[in-house]
Amino acid sequence: MATRIVLLRAVNVGPAQLPMADLRAIAADLGATDVRTYIASGNLVADVPGDPATFDRALEQAVEQRFGFFRDVISRTPDQVRSALHAHPFEVVEPKYSYVTFLAAEPTADALEKARSFETHDDRWEVVGTEMHVRYADGAGRPQMKADAIGRALGVAGTARNLNTVRKLVDLAG
Structure with a gap:
Protein backbone atom coordinates (compact mmCIF):
# COMPACT_ATOMS: atom_id res chain seq x y z
CA MET A 1 0.00 0.00 0.00
CA ALA A 2 1.19 3.47 -0.88
CA THR A 3 -0.30 6.78 0.21
CA ARG A 4 -1.71 8.71 -2.73
CA ILE A 5 -3.39 12.05 -3.20
CA VAL A 6 -6.17 11.18 -5.62
CA LEU A 7 -7.87 13.98 -7.56
CA LEU A 8 -11.08 13.66 -9.56
CA ARG A 9 -11.70 16.20 -12.29
CA ALA A 10 -14.86 18.34 -12.29
CA VAL A 11 -16.70 16.74 -9.39
CA ASN A 12 -19.77 18.45 -7.94
CA VAL A 13 -19.86 20.87 -10.84
CA GLY A 14 -23.24 21.08 -12.53
CA PRO A 15 -25.07 17.77 -12.75
CA ALA A 16 -22.02 15.64 -11.84
CA GLN A 17 -22.82 15.24 -8.16
CA LEU A 18 -20.65 12.84 -6.17
CA PRO A 19 -21.06 12.88 -2.38
CA MET A 20 -17.70 12.53 -0.66
CA ALA A 21 -19.07 9.76 1.60
CA ASP A 22 -19.80 7.76 -1.55
CA LEU A 23 -16.35 8.49 -2.95
CA ARG A 24 -14.76 7.24 0.28
CA ALA A 25 -16.92 4.10 0.16
CA ILE A 26 -16.02 3.39 -3.48
CA ALA A 27 -12.31 3.81 -2.73
CA ALA A 28 -12.61 1.47 0.26
CA ASP A 29 -14.48 -1.07 -1.88
CA LEU A 30 -11.50 -0.98 -4.26
CA GLY A 31 -9.18 -1.86 -1.38
CA ALA A 32 -8.00 1.58 -0.25
CA THR A 33 -7.47 2.14 3.47
CA ASP A 34 -7.18 5.23 5.68
CA VAL A 35 -9.49 6.97 3.19
CA ARG A 36 -10.07 10.69 3.74
CA THR A 37 -11.61 13.44 1.63
CA TYR A 38 -11.15 17.19 1.72
CA ILE A 39 -13.97 19.52 0.69
CA ALA A 40 -16.59 18.36 -1.78
CA SER A 41 -14.53 18.68 -4.95
CA GLY A 42 -13.02 15.25 -5.51
CA ASN A 43 -9.98 15.33 -3.23
CA LEU A 44 -9.11 11.97 -1.70
CA VAL A 45 -6.12 10.88 0.37
CA ALA A 46 -5.74 7.14 0.89
CA ASP A 47 -3.42 4.20 1.03
CA VAL A 48 -4.11 2.43 -2.25
CA PRO A 49 -3.34 -1.19 -3.10
CA GLY A 50 -1.15 -2.30 -5.98
CA ASP A 51 -0.31 -0.18 -8.98
CA PRO A 52 -1.60 3.40 -8.49
CA ALA A 53 -2.55 3.81 -12.17
CA THR A 54 -4.63 0.62 -11.98
CA PHE A 55 -6.38 1.97 -8.89
CA ASP A 56 -7.04 5.31 -10.64
CA ARG A 57 -8.62 3.59 -13.68
CA ALA A 58 -10.71 1.33 -11.41
CA LEU A 59 -11.95 4.40 -9.51
CA GLU A 60 -12.90 6.10 -12.79
CA GLN A 61 -14.86 3.02 -13.84
CA ALA A 62 -16.55 2.60 -10.45
CA VAL A 63 -17.69 6.24 -10.37
CA GLU A 64 -19.01 5.98 -13.92
CA GLN A 65 -20.86 2.73 -13.19
CA ARG A 66 -22.42 4.03 -9.99
CA PHE A 67 -23.18 7.64 -10.95
CA GLY A 68 -23.41 7.54 -14.74
CA PHE A 69 -20.72 10.10 -15.55
CA PHE A 70 -17.01 9.73 -16.31
CA ARG A 71 -14.45 11.75 -14.39
CA ASP A 72 -10.70 11.60 -14.93
CA VAL A 73 -8.73 10.47 -11.89
CA ILE A 74 -5.17 11.70 -11.47
CA SER A 75 -3.07 10.79 -8.46
CA ARG A 76 0.32 11.63 -7.07
CA THR A 77 2.44 10.66 -4.09
CA PRO A 78 2.53 13.20 -1.27
Whole structure:
Protein backbone atom coordinates (compact mmCIF):
# COMPACT_ATOMS: atom_id res chain seq x y z
CA MET A 1 0.00 0.00 0.00
CA ALA A 2 1.19 3.47 -0.88
CA THR A 3 -0.30 6.78 0.21
CA ARG A 4 -1.71 8.71 -2.73
CA ILE A 5 -3.39 12.05 -3.20
CA VAL A 6 -6.17 11.18 -5.62
CA LEU A 7 -7.87 13.98 -7.56
CA LEU A 8 -11.08 13.66 -9.56
CA ARG A 9 -11.70 16.20 -12.29
CA ALA A 10 -14.86 18.34 -12.29
CA VAL A 11 -16.70 16.74 -9.39
CA ASN A 12 -19.77 18.45 -7.94
CA VAL A 13 -19.86 20.87 -10.84
CA GLY A 14 -23.24 21.08 -12.53
CA PRO A 15 -25.07 17.77 -12.75
CA ALA A 16 -22.02 15.64 -11.84
CA GLN A 17 -22.82 15.24 -8.16
CA LEU A 18 -20.65 12.84 -6.17
CA PRO A 19 -21.06 12.88 -2.38
CA MET A 20 -17.70 12.53 -0.66
CA ALA A 21 -19.07 9.76 1.60
CA ASP A 22 -19.80 7.76 -1.55
CA LEU A 23 -16.35 8.49 -2.95
CA ARG A 24 -14.76 7.24 0.28
CA ALA A 25 -16.92 4.10 0.16
CA ILE A 26 -16.02 3.39 -3.48
CA ALA A 27 -12.31 3.81 -2.73
CA ALA A 28 -12.61 1.47 0.26
CA ASP A 29 -14.48 -1.07 -1.88
CA LEU A 30 -11.50 -0.98 -4.26
CA GLY A 31 -9.18 -1.86 -1.38
CA ALA A 32 -8.00 1.58 -0.25
CA THR A 33 -7.47 2.14 3.47
CA ASP A 34 -7.18 5.23 5.68
CA VAL A 35 -9.49 6.97 3.19
CA ARG A 36 -10.07 10.69 3.74
CA THR A 37 -11.61 13.44 1.63
CA TYR A 38 -11.15 17.19 1.72
CA ILE A 39 -13.97 19.52 0.69
CA ALA A 40 -16.59 18.36 -1.78
CA SER A 41 -14.53 18.68 -4.95
CA GLY A 42 -13.02 15.25 -5.51
CA ASN A 43 -9.98 15.33 -3.23
CA LEU A 44 -9.11 11.97 -1.70
CA VAL A 45 -6.12 10.88 0.37
CA ALA A 46 -5.74 7.14 0.89
CA ASP A 47 -3.42 4.20 1.03
CA VAL A 48 -4.11 2.43 -2.25
CA PRO A 49 -3.34 -1.19 -3.10
CA GLY A 50 -1.15 -2.30 -5.98
CA ASP A 51 -0.31 -0.18 -8.98
CA PRO A 52 -1.60 3.40 -8.49
CA ALA A 53 -2.55 3.81 -12.17
CA THR A 54 -4.63 0.62 -11.98
CA PHE A 55 -6.38 1.97 -8.89
CA ASP A 56 -7.04 5.31 -10.64
CA ARG A 57 -8.62 3.59 -13.68
CA ALA A 58 -10.71 1.33 -11.41
CA LEU A 59 -11.95 4.40 -9.51
CA GLU A 60 -12.90 6.10 -12.79
CA GLN A 61 -14.86 3.02 -13.84
CA ALA A 62 -16.55 2.60 -10.45
CA VAL A 63 -17.69 6.24 -10.37
CA GLU A 64 -19.01 5.98 -13.92
CA GLN A 65 -20.86 2.73 -13.19
CA ARG A 66 -22.42 4.03 -9.99
CA PHE A 67 -23.18 7.64 -10.95
CA GLY A 68 -23.41 7.54 -14.74
CA PHE A 69 -20.72 10.10 -15.55
CA PHE A 70 -17.01 9.73 -16.31
CA ARG A 71 -14.45 11.75 -14.39
CA ASP A 72 -10.70 11.60 -14.93
CA VAL A 73 -8.73 10.47 -11.89
CA ILE A 74 -5.17 11.70 -11.47
CA SER A 75 -3.07 10.79 -8.46
CA ARG A 76 0.32 11.63 -7.07
CA THR A 77 2.44 10.66 -4.09
CA PRO A 78 2.53 13.20 -1.27
CA ASP A 79 6.16 13.95 -2.20
CA GLN A 80 5.17 14.65 -5.81
CA VAL A 81 2.44 17.05 -4.69
CA ARG A 82 4.81 18.72 -2.22
CA SER A 83 7.38 19.12 -5.03
CA ALA A 84 4.75 20.61 -7.32
CA LEU A 85 3.83 23.10 -4.60
CA HIS A 86 7.49 24.12 -4.17
CA ALA A 87 7.99 24.34 -7.95
CA HIS A 88 5.27 26.99 -8.36
CA PRO A 89 7.11 29.49 -10.58
CA PHE A 90 5.06 32.59 -9.83
CA GLU A 91 4.94 35.05 -6.98
CA VAL A 92 2.00 34.11 -4.79
CA VAL A 93 0.06 37.24 -3.92
CA GLU A 94 -3.14 35.38 -3.02
CA PRO A 95 -2.92 31.55 -2.66
CA LYS A 96 -6.51 31.26 -3.88
CA TYR A 97 -5.47 32.95 -7.16
CA SER A 98 -2.62 30.48 -7.78
CA TYR A 99 -3.27 26.93 -8.98
CA VAL A 100 -1.55 23.69 -9.77
CA THR A 101 -3.18 21.67 -12.53
CA PHE A 102 -2.16 18.04 -12.15
CA LEU A 103 -1.87 16.60 -15.65
CA ALA A 104 -2.33 12.97 -16.67
CA ALA A 105 0.91 13.16 -18.69
CA GLU A 106 3.56 15.61 -19.81
CA PRO A 107 2.39 17.65 -22.82
CA THR A 108 4.33 17.41 -26.06
CA ALA A 109 6.49 20.26 -27.33
CA ASP A 110 4.00 20.86 -30.16
CA ALA A 111 1.11 21.03 -27.68
CA LEU A 112 3.00 23.53 -25.53
CA GLU A 113 3.73 25.67 -28.57
CA LYS A 114 0.05 25.68 -29.53
CA ALA A 115 -1.03 26.52 -25.97
CA ARG A 116 1.45 29.40 -25.81
CA SER A 117 -0.30 31.01 -28.79
CA PHE A 118 -3.23 32.07 -26.58
CA GLU A 119 -3.26 35.56 -25.08
CA THR A 120 -3.00 35.59 -21.27
CA HIS A 121 -2.93 39.33 -20.47
CA ASP A 122 -1.92 39.57 -16.78
CA ASP A 123 -2.65 35.90 -16.04
CA ARG A 124 0.31 33.52 -16.18
CA TRP A 125 0.81 29.80 -16.74
CA GLU A 126 3.76 27.48 -17.07
CA VAL A 127 4.12 23.72 -17.35
CA VAL A 128 6.71 22.11 -15.10
CA GLY A 129 6.88 18.39 -15.85
CA THR A 130 3.38 16.97 -15.41
CA GLU A 131 1.92 20.03 -13.71
CA MET A 132 0.63 23.28 -15.13
CA HIS A 133 1.03 26.19 -12.74
CA VAL A 134 -1.34 29.12 -13.07
CA ARG A 135 -1.56 32.53 -11.45
CA TYR A 136 -4.70 34.51 -12.14
CA ALA A 137 -4.25 38.25 -11.72
CA ASP A 138 -7.84 38.74 -10.57
CA GLY A 139 -8.78 35.22 -9.48
CA ALA A 140 -10.09 32.18 -11.31
CA GLY A 141 -13.62 33.62 -11.29
CA ARG A 142 -12.42 36.54 -13.45
CA PRO A 143 -9.77 35.03 -15.72
CA GLN A 144 -8.06 37.13 -18.34
CA MET A 145 -6.80 34.09 -20.21
CA LYS A 146 -8.78 31.27 -21.76
CA ALA A 147 -7.60 28.50 -19.41
CA ASP A 148 -9.96 25.90 -20.93
CA ALA A 149 -8.60 26.55 -24.43
CA ILE A 150 -5.03 26.36 -23.15
CA GLY A 151 -5.86 23.10 -21.38
CA ARG A 152 -7.39 21.62 -24.55
CA ALA A 153 -4.34 22.70 -26.55
CA LEU A 154 -2.07 20.86 -24.13
CA GLY A 155 -3.89 17.69 -25.15
CA VAL A 156 -3.80 15.94 -21.77
CA ALA A 157 -6.42 15.68 -19.05
CA GLY A 158 -5.81 17.68 -15.92
CA THR A 159 -7.47 18.85 -12.75
CA ALA A 160 -6.66 22.09 -10.96
CA ARG A 161 -6.49 22.92 -7.26
CA ASN A 162 -5.63 26.26 -5.71
CA LEU A 163 -2.55 26.46 -3.52
CA ASN A 164 -4.62 26.50 -0.31
CA THR A 165 -6.13 23.13 -1.28
CA VAL A 166 -2.79 21.71 -2.41
CA ARG A 167 -1.22 22.62 0.94
CA LYS A 168 -4.13 21.07 2.84
CA LEU A 169 -3.85 17.84 0.85
CA VAL A 170 -0.13 17.62 1.57
CA ASP A 171 -0.89 18.13 5.27
CA LEU A 172 -3.62 15.45 5.21
CA ALA A 173 -1.25 13.00 3.56
CA GLY A 174 1.27 13.50 6.37
